Amino acid sequence: MNTTPSTATTDDTEEKETADGTAAAPDITKKTGPEEDAVPDGVAPGLTAADVTEMDVAATDAAAEDGREAELEPDPYAEAEAAxxxxxxxxxxxxxxxxxxxxxxxxxxxxxxxxxxxxxxxxxxxxxxxxxxxxxxxxxxxxxxxxxxxxxxxxxxxxxxxxxxxxxxxxxxxxxxxxxxxxxxxxxxxxxxxxxxxxxxxxxxxxxxxxxxxxxxx
Known part of the structure; x- marks a missing residue:
């Protein structure tokens, strides 16, 4: 009886065995779905490049707003000296x-x-x-x-x-x-x-x- 050798396939989320027989942690960097935008290092997983760009813009706007408030806020020491x-x-x-x-x-x-x-x-x-x-x-x-x-x-x-x-x-x-x-x-x-x-x-x-x-x- 002829038997067809089965080919073992593994996906990106299955565990792999190392040379010494121990199970290795699954590789979560690989994606099974469509390719997504690359995310810079140090950013929490699950965020896309668009999310990072939006966060950068919001941070820049907040810094500019703080700068304007600092310029408009009167100096208490200058007011005391003038008084x-x-x-x-x-x-x-x-x-x-x-x-x-x-x-x-x-x-x-x-x-x-x-x-x-x-x-x-x-x-x-x-x-x-x-x-x-x-x-x-x-x-x-x-x-x-x-x-x-x-x-x-x-x-x-x-x-x-x-x-x-x-x-x-x-x-x-x-x-x-x-x-x-x-x-x-x-x-x-x-x-x-x-x-x-x-x-x-x-x-x-x-x-x-x-x-x-x-x-x-x-």
Missing amino acids: AAAGAGTGAAAVVAAGLGVVSLSGAWTGRVAAERETLIGQIKTSGGGSAARQISEIYGDAWHSTALVNGLFAVLALLVGVFVLVRPAFGTPTERPQAGWVRSVARAGVALGVLGVLISAGMYFDLFVALPTAAGS
Whole structure:
């Protein structure tokens, strides 16, 4: 009886015997189905090249989004430094306003220089003669008015600087730190002294408080 020798066929998932007779692990790298796209080393089995490409694109987009968020996110240290600089500037302006208000009431050396200049001019004008009323007006009246004018200018500056400090938060950014209490208090003092200085200087300039003396018989 003739027997046809059988040929043993093995597929990719059957175990193979090694030379010493032990069973070898099945070769899972071989595929029984149609050829699929090659997958790079280090990628989990079961993923195709298209899946890997899609994952790379998603990772790139996420990195770009993180970069944009990092650029748009404000630096807290820079904001703190800007707020400290703004607070120091407004505090200094408030002190300046108060100082100008005090100068407007007490007088400055510029006012004395202006008064002495007007006195000298009056003496020159009346050196050739003139009535007593004219001498009083030229020598003393113009000097007083010059002093009042200079003091009034200091008062106006104190008023403007103080008002600027008080209204500045209304024009600042929403995240700007509020002003300190002492800054607003000093600024209010500067405004009050400025208003008082303006009133006194105006009264002195227009001879409302103290009138010029009059000569007898004039």
